[in-house]
Structure formats: C-alpha cells, structure tokens
Amino acid sequence: MGTTGGMVDGSPASYDWRMKSVGDDWMGTTAAAAYVGLTLRTLYKLLDEGAIPAYKFGRVLRVRRCEVDDFIERCRIKPGSLSHLYPSTGQEDVEEGRSEDDDIHGDIDGDIDGQDRS
Numbered sequence: 202m203g204t205t206g207g208m209v210d211g212s213p214a215s216y217d218w219r220m221k222s223v224g225d226d227w228m229g230t231t232a233a234a235a236y237v238g239l240t241l242r243t244l245y246k247l248l249d250e251g252a253i254p255a256y257k258f259g260r261v262l263r264v265r266r267c268e269v270d271d272f273i274e275r276c277r278i279k280p281g282s283l284s285h286l287y288p289s290t291g292q293e294d295v296e297e298g299r300s301e302d303d304d305i306h307g308d309i310d311g312d313i314d315g316q317d318r319s
Contacts, residue, residue, distance in 0.1 A: 233264045
C-alpha cells in the first residue's frame with residue numbers, strides 16, 4: 202500500500218468527503234430552515250422569491266450562511282412598530298375620564314342609549 206504522487210489507492214490522500222461535505226460557510230436547505238426557525242416549505246418560498254440567494258450545484262441547493270444572516274437582519278423590526286398586535290390596557294381611557302365599564306354597560310348613570318328607563 203504505497204503512495205504515488207499524493208494518492209492513496211487511486212484517490213487524493215488529503216481529501217475525505219465525509220469530513221467536510223458542506224463546511225461552515227454553506228448550508229443545505231434543511232440546515233438553513235432549522236437555523237432560521239422556518240419550515241422547509243417556507244424556506245423554499247423565500248429562495249424562489251429571491252429573499253435569500255440560493256445556489257444549485259447539480260441537484261443540490263445550497264445557501265451561504267452570511268446571506269442567511271443578512272436576510273435575518275433585513276427582517277428585523279423597528280421598536281414601536283408592533284403596537285397593533287397587543288390590546289389596549291385601558292390606560293388611555295382612564296386618562297380621558299372613561300372606564301371599561303362605560304363601554305360595556307353604557308354611560309355613567311347606567312342608561313345604554315341615553316334614555317332614562319324609570
């Protein structure tokens with residue numbers, strides 16, 4: 202079992218495809234989806250739309266980790282832009298002199314439509 206010209210049994214001695222198939226700079230689609238926390242289907246949609254650049258090597262799709270990180274940064278929201286997603290605390294109404302009970306039970310003297318029912 203000798204070596205000739207850096208070859209062992211007809212293959213390069215320094216290359217082992219099992220040790221580094223993708224590396225740290227490249228990710229497969231399954232790894233990229235897990236990295237971002239998305240389903241594989243959603244990742245494919247983002248790749249197809251061009252939101253994340255993808256590269257096709259034969260039948261295999263790969264993405265660069267730095268470009269996935271860039272996508273993550275582009276998705277960052279600005280502070281204060283989510284107020285529409287959480288309900289009012291009622292503090293705004295208290296400052297205006299109203300309470301939550303006014304909205305549910307009518308105005309302060311108990312009548313709902315402004316007419317006295319007595």
